[in-house]
Amino acid sequence: MKRMFAGALVVAALGTLGCGGAKASGPGAEAGTGTARQSVEDLRAGLRAADQAMSDAAEKSGSAQAFADFVADDAVLLVDGVYAQKGKEAIRAWLAAHPLEAEGKVRWTPVRWDVSADGTLGYSVGNASVESGGTSVRPSGRYITAWKRQPDGQWRVAVAVRNDSKTAMTPPAGFTPSSTEPAAEPRALPPAQVLEEAKAADRAFSAQSTSEGMGKAFTAYAAQDAVMPLGAGGIFGHDAVAKAYAPFTLDKIDLRWDPVLGDAAGSGDLAYTVGRAIATGKDEKGQPEVDHVKYLTVWRRQADGQWRYVTDGGNSSPGPQGP
Structure with missing residues (x-):
């Protein structure tokens, strides 16, 4: 989710999940x-x-x-x-x-x-x-x-x-660390304009999490070669993300967030957002539990022009201010 190892709402479940393969290729511009x-x-x-x-x-x-x-x-x-x-x-x-x-x-x-x-x-x-x-x-x-x-x-x-973390991320066979899925064709734009595109994607990502559930949103917005520093050995690739987040339906957890700051490349293909999130669910006794989170999401604009996250993580905050 928007954190890697903070709190008990999501991490307890993700900690036991494995990883899957990731397809990779990269540009030579x-x-x-x-x-x-x-x-x-x-x-x-x-x-x-x-x-x-x-x-x-x-x-x-x-x-x-x-x-x-x-x-x-x-x-x-x-x-x-x-x-x-x-x-x-x-x-x-x-x-x-x-x-x-x-x-x-x-x-x-x-x-x-x-x-x-x-x-x-x-x-x-x-x-x-x-x-x-x-x-x-x-x-x-x-x-x-x-x-x-x-x-x-x-x-x-x-x-x-x-x-x-007491365990290391373990990339699957065939994983290529310095290559990713092909991105959209480079553009020449003011970085601030590109950042606004990434923030808009981040807000739409949150809106889907709020309306349809965290699991569906994290699956929909993951790049094919997303890498998540979660689980026993890390989560590698879109299919592994979908499997890991499937249990997190709207009736189990309400996760919503808002980007506060970030930066972007003028080539229009890479950006990051930093923000604050609120996770609302229930503890082991069925009592309401709220966790405040700060996060970093790295975004890549895909070949079809859509922004998708390539990695995402964060940790708990003491309250709603920040990040």
């Missing part, structure tokens, strides 16, 4: 860098390298310093149980007090990464692990990161979602 042009494949490789460099920095110097070195000045960090940490200094301070490496050295590895056709926006989804005592390495979390390419060509973190 070129994107500008300001002074040169690079292929999308080169830009994907650059994004993958930035994700790895940030992980190396965290392993060496700790998560607070790594995030400070790699996030944009106006970056947003979504962590469980608190409102979003906004801005480089707020993120550094929070991680200094709540380090990701509290039990050892932390590192992470993406299972999916991709970039927009113009090379200005990207995202990565993956696993985090902790090494304790120099010998034991265990899964510690999962993440989604939205990246923004700066005028100097460097990738910087725009938004990151971090959540605990």
